[in-house]
Amino acid sequence: MLYSGILKKMSTRLNATEVNYYLELENDLIHLNQLIHKKIRLELQGYQCLNCDSDETIFAQGFCKKCFFESPKxxxxxxxxxxxxxxxxxxxxxxxxxxxxxxxxxxxxxxxxxxxxxxxxxxxxxxxxxxxxxxxxxxxxxxxxxxxxxxxxxxxxxxxxxxxxxxxxxxxxxxxxxxxxxxxxxxxxxxxxxxxxxxxxxxxxxxIDFPYATKIEKVLKSYSLKKDTNIEGVLIGIKGQYLIFKDSAVMNIRNHEGFRVGLNVKTLSI
Ligand SMILES: [Zn+2]
Known part of the structure; x- marks a missing residue:
């Protein structure tokens, strides 16, 4: 499976006390809970400011530098x-x-x-x-x-x-x-x-119950797509706006709003 699009924070729905996470990428709405225990790969393809659509590097909160300092949002x-x-x-x-x-x-x-x-x-x-x-x-x-x-x-x-x-x-x-x-x-x-x-x-x-059963002891790495242009790992849970991987690395999706990515889900389960 291969998806691509502009990252926005994961949307959520509570089913009783249980959190369901969704990622909207272009025309796909991906139910992320179903990707737990699967290997996923994210790669940086570019940027798109959530306010003005410019492809300049995202400065903060999904905005290019100009919009960050000028947009009322x-x-x-x-x-x-x-x-x-x-x-x-x-x-x-x-x-x-x-x-x-x-x-x-x-x-x-x-x-x-x-x-x-x-x-x-x-x-x-x-x-x-x-x-x-x-x-x-x-x-x-x-x-x-x-x-x-x-x-x-x-x-x-x-x-x-x-x-x-x-x-x-x-x-x-x-x-x-x-x-x-x-x-x-x-x-x-x-x-x-x-x-x-x-x-x-x-x-x-x-x-509130998150889909995150096996806790990591320590965060060994927090990914940033600006530096690590490829991220690959077995997803073991989701909490807050973080994807949590088996090798104790994490990725804050919200910090990557406005990043254009490709998402590849490997079908082999572990
Ligand atoms: Zn902008």
Whole structure:
């Protein structure tokens, strides 16, 4: 089987608690769970900016350098929600776009990605956001009417709990269950006054199961198609946006958005 196309982050679907991963390449939708235990080969064929279609080298987040610094889809408020200004009617790069994205319900959550963290996301992005970061447990704690207020809550909470995912830990630790309700109780006092009315009344722990049964002990290599123009290995699992190979190498698909690749699946199983 041979596929080719522009990489975008894997799309996901939860079947009860189980994650199904899909890769869309041109006209094919590949169900990646079915490739586990198969040998796959990815090769770099070029680039295509997700915003302007230019074939220049991708700079970051699927964008060429120009789009990364100019497109409203790559504004700084995306990574730093507390810089959001659409609720004040102030433009960063494109006010209409920013209003559409920022002035909608956002969720502040706690998640367990091997370590505990706080994060925020647009409400529509759940549970996708949790799956993409490789959280095997998550719990929404606040629902705010815009991105700015979620950012305010996150800034206050991240003084007491991390706001980062350690991807090596996420890929190599066993999935300990934590009582996220208890974690919330310990943080409750740090929630800023202005968002207290946004607390979710019934907080539910959401368990997520990834297709990743045999854990690797250590990440020996993290592939980058810019350097390793050919990647080959036996896929043993998928977690977050990572493909995990038998030889303890991994590849973050999301970091390769905008890369044009060929994907070859060898039919021999191991
Ligand atoms: Zn571009």
């Amino acid at each position: 790559a504004g700084e408020w995306i990574m730093k929600p507390e810089l959001s200004k659409a609720h004040l009617g102030e433009e960063d790069r494109d006010l209409e776009f920013e209003k559409r994205m920022q002035l909608q319900p956002h969720i502040v959550y706690l998640s367990n990605t091997g370590t505990l963290k706080v994060g925020i996301t647009r409400k529509k992005q759940l549970p996708t956001r949790w799956i993409d970061q490789g959280a095997h447990q998550a719990m929404a704690i606040l629902e705010t009417p815009n991105r700015y207020l979620a950012g305010v809550a996150e800034v206050a909470l991240k003084k007491h709990i991390s706001d980062r995912t350690n991807w090596r830990t996420m890929l190599t630790t066993s999935e300990n269950k934590e009582d996220l309700g208890e974690v919330f109780n310990s943080l409750q006092g740090y929630i800023p006054e202005e968002v207290k009315k946004c607390l979710i009344s019934e907080m539910n722990n959401v368990p």
